[in-house]
Amino acid sequence: MKKNKFSISKILSAILLLFIVFVTAYPFIYMVAVSFSENIYVLKNDITFYPKGFNLKVYAKVFEDKRIFPAYKNTIIYVVLGTVIALFVTTGAAYALSKRKRCPFAKTINGMLIVIMFFNGGMIPAYLAINWLGMYNTIWAVVLPGALSAWNLIIMRSFFAAFPAEIEESGQIDGLNDLGILWFLVIPTSTAVIATIGLFYAVGLWNAFFGPFIYLRDHTKYPLQIILRQIVLKGEAIDSEMIISGGKDIIAEDSIKYATIIVSILPIILVYPYLQKYFVKGVMIGSVKG
Amino acid sequence: MEVISKKNTTLNINRALPSNQNRFFNKLKDGKYLLLLVLPAVICMLLFYYLPMWGVLISFKQYSPFKGFVDSPWVGLKHFRVFFENPFFYKYFRNTILLSAYSILWGFPAPIVFALILNDVQNIKFKKLVQTVSYMPHFYSTVVVVGLFTMFLSPTSGPINKLIMSLGFNRVSFLADARYFRTIYISSEIWQSLGWGTIIYLAALTNIDPQLYEAAIIDGASKFKRLVYITLPCLAPTIITMLLLRLGQVMNVGFERAYLLQKPSTYETSDIIQTYIYRTGIEGNNFSFASAVGLFNSAINVFFLVTCNKLSQYLTETSLW
Numbered sequence: 001m002k003k004n005k006f007s008i009s010k011i012l013s014a015i016l017l018l019f020i021v022f023v024t025a026y027p028f029i030y031m032v033a034v035s036f037s038e039n040i041y042v043l044k045n046d047i048t049f050y051p052k053g054f055n056l057k058v059y060a061k062v063f064e065d066k067r068i069f070p071a072y073k074n075t076i077i078y079v080v081l082g083t084v085i086a087l088f089v090t091t092g093a094a095y096a097l098s099k100r101k102r103c104p105f106a107k108t109i110n111g112m113l114i115v116i117m118f119f120n121g122g123m124i125p126a127y128l129a130i131n132w133l134g135m136y137n138t139i140w141a142v143v144l145p146g147a148l149s150a151w152n153l154i155i156m157r158s159f160f161a162a163f164p165a166e167i168e169e170s171g172q173i174d175g176l177n178d179l180g181i182l183w184f185l186v187i188p189t190s191t192a193v194i195a196t197i198g199l200f201y202a203v204g205l206w207n208a209f210f211g212p213f214i215y216l217r218d219h220t221k222y223p224l225q226i227i228l229r230q231i232v233l234k235g236e237a238i239d240s241e242m243i244i245s246g247g248k249d250i251i252a253e254d255s256i257k258y259a260t261i262i263v264s265i266l267p268i269i270l271v272y273p274y275l276q277k278y279f280v281k282g283v284m285i286g287s288v289k290g
Numbered sequence: 291m292e293v294i295s296k297k298n299t300t301l302n303i304n305r306a307l308p309s310n311q312n313r314f315f316n317k318l319k320d321g322k323y324l325l326l327l328v329l330p331a332v333i334c335m336l337l338f339y340y341l342p343m344w345g346v347l348i349s350f351k352q353y354s355p356f357k358g359f360v361d362s363p364w365v366g367l368k369h370f371r372v373f374f375e376n377p378f379f380y381k382y383f384r385n386t387i388l389l390s391a392y393s394i395l396w397g398f399p400a401p402i403v404f405a406l407i408l409n410d411v412q413n414i415k416f417k418k419l420v421q422t423v424s425y426m427p428h429f430y431s432t433v434v435v436v437g438l439f440t441m442f443l444s445p446t447s448g449p450i451n452k453l454i455m456s457l458g459f460n461r462v463s464f465l466a467d468a469r470y471f472r473t474i475y476i477s478s479e480i481w482q483s484l485g486w487g488t489i490i491y492l493a494a495l496t497n498i499d500p501q502l503y504e505a506a507i508i509d510g511a512s513k514f515k516r517l518v519y520i521t522l523p524c525l526a527p528t529i530i531t532m533l534l535l536r537l538g539q540v541m542n543v544g545f546e547r548a549y550l551l552q553k554p555s556t557y558e559t560s561d562i563i564q565t566y567i568y569r570t571g572i573e574g575n576n577f578s579f580a581s582a583v584g585l586f587n588s589a590i591n592v593f594f595l596v597t598c599n600k601l602s603q604y605l606t607e608t609s610l611w
Contacts, residue, residue: 013411017416027438121346123580125341125345252447265434280489
């Protein structure tokens with residue numbers, strides 16, 4: 001089988017794959033390089049792969065921006081609270097629905113889940129619903145609407161359905177009801193799937209832009225993604241004082257933008273090894289059994 | 291103790307009610323904790339999915355936030371008529387369909403091809419490297435991806451224009467030019483999802499029985515023949531399911547991406563139905579009209595989903611439901 005080890009097709013595919021790696025990784029490398037570089041090199045467009053005149057001035061400027069810290073704090077609150085609520089909602093429902101025979105109305109509820117996988121009311125009715133519920137401009141408009149994802153629920157449900165019945169029966173004999181069995185027996189042995197789904201929700205909440213954008217009015221409640229858009233896309237990076245200060249202290253707008261992006265994706269990069277491992281599993285469970 | 295009391299109540303109900311109702315109450319009693327567990331999810335569904343679905347009815351009303359839902363008068367199909375008679379209707383419709391069609395045309399086969407190539411790599415370390423790097427952008431937010439593309443394509447400081455100029459051409463302001471919008475939109479989408487999209491196909495590829503390949507090799511089938519007669523037919527159900535799911539979202543073009551990438555100077559190609567809904571509905575407070583436009587959008591989606599599913603049932607016996 002391996003007689004033509006260096007066939008042309010192999011070389012071509014290796015080149016193509018290396019090209020893909022380069023195209024995906026380069027923007028990140030470039031971003032890091034620019035954000036750590038001395039200003040003069042950035043303005044001269046002189047950076048390609050590594051920082052020139054290494055320094056942290058840009059990051060100091062980013063953290064001086066009065067919008068960044070509150071937004072970071074807001075995002076963390078939204079992510080933590082949102083993930084906890086979502087896991088509470090999803091785990092309970094997934095467990096109950098995995099007991100198809102015993103759970104009352106299981107058929108109806110499963111049907112409702114299928115419907116929301118394919119249909120939704122659309123942007124405007126969703127927006128009005130948030131208003132009718134009195135959640136406009138509150139934290140709940142950010143953390144609650146996403147608390148139930150049909151896909152995540154189905155992944156978890158198929159996982160729980162494969163949970164060994166003997167363990168649950170032993171719990172019943174010990175006098176545990178369904179809540180006790182879930183809390184003391186099922187959850188401690190299912191931490192992997194719960195962590196996976198939790199990460200799904202957490203990344204979604206961290207990256208959420210549009211929900212907070214239309215549901216929040218107060219700037220003090222804005223999460224990081226909205227501030228990121230203001231700085232990177234709308235060019236509201238430079239405070240007026242920065243322009244005035246001039247001279248050696250001026251910092252290229254691009255550096256600020258790249259540094260802000262890096263600051264915003266840092267947590268994602270830190271958890272990326274886990275994300276990759278667990279997410280791939282999650283997608284597999286979903287595709288095979290869902 | 292619990293067991294005893296449970297038995298007693300069961301007996302009582304047994305005597306009091308006919309058997310059908312009896313079974314129902316028994317099930318309710320037995321599953322009461324399960325019901326409790328599923329309740330938050332049901333409430334979430336009702337509030338955030340079914341309430342908006344019912345709210346779609348404002349498309350047929352002249353909704354005013356001050357009068358409320360009930361007191362706003364019915365106007366029938368007025369908003370739909372206004373939308374169809376809008377001189378720009380054709381533009382929104384065309385932009386949506388074209389953006390979506392190009393996105394499927396380029397974006398759908400890309401991960402399949404990538405997965406096939408990746409699956410052929412024998413060096414595990416190299417394969418892992420490619421996967422680790424290419425999955426990464428999936429976890430960036432749309433704002434970050436659009437930000438990166440905007441900065442890389444910037445006419446003054448972007449590396450792409452630097453390259454173009456070093457090759458002796460004039461700089462191009464990609465983002466302000468309507469001709470480039472679709473290309474940029476689709477490139478950014480593929481850039482973000484190419485690696486991640488392979489996972490499902492790689493999983494399907496590992497499920498193919500290696501004996502099939504061994505037999506084919508003994509029979510002298512070339513690599514290309516193995517691809518056409520073994521790999522692709524085995525992948526077909528996965529590909530069709532994914533395509534159906536994608537077609538059911540034809541009109542749901544990635545709104546966030548389009549909204550963040552568009553500029554008034556590119557509206558000619560970048561203004562899609564969804565961005566129009568946002569502008570008239572949320573910025574313009576024209577709720578009923580925007581909701582009607584949204585309903586029209588969803589109706590096309592449903593039509594596509596059902597038609598393609600029927601077609602696939604008929605042709606390949608693969609169905610979503």
